[in-house]
Amino acid sequence: MLLYLIRHGKAAAGASDAERPLTADGADEMRRVARRLTKLGVAFDATLSSPLVRALETADLLAEAGIAGAVEACAALAPGGTLDEALGEVARRHARGAERVALVGHEPTLSEWAARLAGAPAGSLELKKGGIIALELPDRPPFEGRATLVWLTSPKLL
Amino acid sequence: MLLYLIRHGKAAAGASDAERPLTADGADEMRRVARRLTKLGVAFDATLSSPLVRALETADLLAEAGIAGAVEACAALAPGGTLDEALGEVARRHARGAERVALVGHEPTLSEWAARLAGAPAGSLELKKGGIIALELPDRPPFEGRATLVWLTSPKLL
Numbered sequence: 001m002l003l004y005l006i007r008h009g010k011a012a013a014g015a016s017d018a019e020r021p022l023t024a025d026g027a028d029e030m031r032r033v034a035r036r037l038t039k040l041g042v043a044f045d046a047t048l049s050s051p052l053v054r055a056l057e058t059a060d061l062l063a064e065a066g067i068a069g070a071v072e073a074c075a076a077l078a079p080g081g082t083l084d085e086a087l088g089e090v091a092r093r094h095a096r097g098a099e100r101v102a103l104v105g106h107e108p109t110l111s112e113w114a115a116r117l118a119g120a121p122a123g124s125l126e127l128k129k130g131g132i133i134a135l136e137l138p139d140r141p142p143f144e145g146r147a148t149l150v151w152l153t154s155p156k157l158l
Numbered sequence: 159m160l161l162y163l164i165r166h167g168k169a170a171a172g173a174s175d176a177e178r179p180l181t182a183d184g185a186d187e188m189r190r191v192a193r194r195l196t197k198l199g200v201a202f203d204a205t206l207s208s209p210l211v212r213a214l215e216t217a218d219l220l221a222e223a224g225i226a227g228a229v230e231a232c233a234a235l236a237p238g239g240t241l242d243e244a245l246g247e248v249a250r251r252h253a254r255g256a257e258r259v260a261l262v263g264h265e266p267t268l269s270e271w272a273a274r275l276a277g278a279p280a281g282s283l284e285l286k287k288g289g290i291i292a293l294e295l296p297d298r299p300p301f302e303g304r305a306t307l308v309w310l311t312s313p314k315l316l
Contacts, residue, residue, distance in 0.1 A: 040314065120278035125307045126294070136284070149283045152310040156198060 001094055003117075003147070004044065004102040005110040005133040006062075009155075011054035022057045029130050029155050030058050034065030036158040043067040045098035048089055050077035050105040058130070059104040068102060077105040083113045087143055117147035130155035159252050161275075161305070162202065162260040163268040163291040164220075167313075169212035180215045187288050187313050188216050192223030194316040201225040203256035206247055208235035208263040216288075217262040226260060235263040241271045245301055275305035288313035 010026030022030065037043075047068040049059035055077065062068035076085035090101050103110070111127040114120075117135055127133055134151035137143045168184030180188065195201075205226040207217035213235065220226035234243035248259050261268070269285040272278075275293055285291060292309035295301045 115278075118278050118282040120273075120276050120282065120307075121303070123306065124276040124278065145279070148281065149278075149307075149310055151312070151315065152307055153315060154309070157309060157311060157316060 001090075001098075001137045001139065002100045002150070003090060003135045003137050004042075004100070005114055005127070005135070006058065006102055006104045007107055007110055007127050007129055007131050008050070008052075008054040008058040008104060009061075009130040011129075014053065018052050020052070020054050022054055026054075026129070027057065027061060030061040031065070033130055033132075033155050033158050034062050034067060037062070037067055038065055043100065044069065044102040045100050046093035047071050047102045047104065048074040048077060048086075048093075049103075050079075050081075051075060052078060052106070055104045055106065059102075062102070062104075071104075074103075077103055079106050079109065081105075081109070083116055083144070086113065087141070090137075091141060114147075114149070116144055118149050119145035119147075125152060127152070128154040128156075132158075159248075159256075159295045159297065160258045160308070161248060161293045161295050162200075162258070163272055163285070163293070164216065164260055164262045165265055165268055165285050165287055165289050166208070166210075166212040166216040166262060167219075167288040169287075172211065176210045178210070178212050180212055184212075184287070185215065185219060188219040189223070191288055191290075191313050191316050192220050192225060195220070195225055196223055201258065202227065202260040203258050204251035205229050205260045205262065206232040206235060206244075206251075207261075208237075208239075209233060210236060210264070213262045213264065217260075220260070220262075229262075232261075235261055237264050237267065239263075239267070241274055241302070244271065245299070248295075249299060272307070272310075274302050276307050277303035277305075283310060285310070286312040286314075290316075
């Protein structure tokens, strides 16, 4: 199974942290990333997003490009969510046939999760806004420490 | 200091393993990668290559694009070379002012070195032919287990 960890794009100030929207530039950059992913043949069978506006907007732009299907808001991807909770959500989608799952969320959480999945120390990966980490997970749990890092990209690279 | 680990492009058969040249497609792909790196503003202050033909040809294509300067053949990057030897070569270039060093070589060596530098287990990174791993190294040794992974890309992504 392929797991894509996607950090939200550049965000503006908002009435609260949960309500910060993408900036116009941030949204444009995510549209460009989505077009590149489309050209690369990347698509997701399930797309879970942090319920925070900047993450939901990022996931929605991927969905608009036709690569993300229906976006599901997922509390485990909000700041403070745990890797165990997130992997539980991933495992449930995998059990229903999803082979390519995208999680749209925040730093430092996503790069810490990627490091734990690959068996690397926290802080050993850098994930920029709009960046993507792709990991190949083993077919069955446990996933932690057993994943292979396939991509680590910034939006600029794509 | 930024360390770029670059796997040689697709190679054909040769009179011996050391003499295998890039295929025409492999060379074209490396030229395209070199152009993309140029556009991204990536350049190297020092470029060390495995002395095997397919690696030297890969490094030469980066040099032709104007991003790699003079290519130095380096025995430590041949199959069987060790990370300690390679880091010794990197440290010598860094002492002479190089802040961006590229090592052009082979698998599984390069991804194992990247994993050790980032503190991750061997086999936790996948590096395709013509792929690039970029690591931010601390300013002084020891480097092992203290690097941050910045990029992991295949030529297709670039």
